[in-house]
Amino acid sequence: MELGLKGKRALVMGASRGLGRGIAAALAAEGCGLILAARNAERLAQDAARHTHEHGVPATAVGLDLADAASVQGLIDTVATLGGVDILIANAGGPPPSGALGVAPEAWRKHFDSMVLGLIRMIDATVPAMREKRWGRVLTIASSGVVQPIPTLAMSNTLRASLVAFSKTLAGEVAADGVTANVVLPGRIGTERVAELDQAAATRTGTSVEEARAKSAATIPMKRYGTVEEFAAVCAFLVSAPAAYVTGSVIRIDGGLIQSI
Ligand SMILES: NC(=O)c1ccc[n+]([C@@H]2O[C@H](COP(=O)([O-])OP(=O)(O)OC[C@H]3O[C@@H](n4cnc5c(N)ncnc54)[C@H](OP(=O)(O)O)[C@@H]3O)[C@@H](O)[C@H]2O)c1
Structure with a gap:
């Protein structure tokens, strides 16, 4: 299947390791240009050079700390300077394990800022240009925990649920402009x-x-x-041209882990 990603540009957040890194590799293999963001700028720069060498795609590495509002603004400015993106992979690091009780208010605020607000700011900054072009894809990485809460990850369950609500609301606002917004739920990759x-x-x-x-x-x-490659392949499809009619959806990539329908 032709995914229609050649010549598109994607911003992949959390791209220095794990799921984000795997998605970046899958998109590069489809001919998609990349802006890679995370704190480990050195690793991103190596990856960017490799993607350009192996697939001939333009790739830029940008240091980003989602916990730092100024750093998020820096990425917003860089993306604007580069001419915007067609695809946004909204992905952040996860919080430490915890139960529901006994988490300090400062910890809730800190992780809300980096896991939720930082992603919402990037989406808010990049979607207007997608709407103007009448083509865009926003894919947010959440967790199986938003459907079936994981007892040891209360902060993750709670904060990511708000991203699902945000994405669904956004999907309705931008659907008529050719922009899709979906959420993927990794089980255990x-x-x-x-x-x-x-x-x-x-x-x-x-x-x-x-x-x-x-x-x-x-x-x-x-x-x-699951393997990172299995996860990334589904994500590449969801941001592709043939996936144009999939929006406002929450897609599980979990090997059947979530028990409910
Ligand atoms: N893997 C799974 O099965 C699974 C299941 C459910 C949910 N999830 C969630 O999905 C997300 C990705 O999972 P993963 O397994 O790929 O996690 P990971 O291996 O920890 O990767 C997280 C990525 O986010 C970046 N990151 C972390 N803190 C950041 C910050 N303050 N600012 C900017 N970038 C930051 C990391 O890079 P730097 O350290 O270089 O910044 C890294 O590239 C995580 O939130 C995770 O909790 C994963």
Whole structure:
């Protein structure tokens, strides 16, 4: 299938590792130009050079700290200088594990700023130009926890739910202008973050990390974690030309993990 991504430009946030990095690689392979953003600008610069070398796509690396409002403004300005983007992958780092109770108000505020407000600011800054061009894609990465809350990740469950509501509202506002807004829900995809969560679970329960991972995988109907490539392939389709009629949707990429329909 031709995805129609050649010559488009995507801003991929959280692109230095894990899901964002995998999506950037999938888009580059389809001929899509890239702006890569995260704190680890050195790694992004290496990736950008590799994508240009391997796929002939223009790629720019931009240092971004979503916890710093001025840094978010810097990315907004850079994207505007580069002429805007056709595709935005709205992705941020996850919060530390916690229950629902006992989280300090400052922690809620801090993670709201970086996980929610930073993404909303980027969406708000980039969508007007997409509407003018009458083509655009906004894909937000959330979590299975917004449908089936994960007991150890209360902040993630809570804050990401607001991104689902935001995306659905946005989708209705911009649908007639050829811009789609969707959310993907990773279940457990084998990234560094998931490895860190397995390590935390092992420490908490006094088991080995292998045991913690096996216990976690056993709860997934497919009995394994997804790969970054499997996740990124679905995302590349969702931001493609053939996916033009998919909007306001929440798509699970979870190997069947979420129990409800
Ligand atoms: N993997 C899964 O199965 C899964 C499941 C459910 C939800 N999620 C969520 O999906 C998102 C991506 O997952 P992942 O597994 O790829 O996580 P990850 O490996 O931790 O990657 C997170 C990315 O976000 C960037 N980032 C973190 N803090 C940032 C900040 N303050 N400013 C700018 N960029 C920042 C990181 O780069 P720098 O450190 O270079 O900034 C990195 O590129 C996370 O929020 C995660 O919680 C993942």
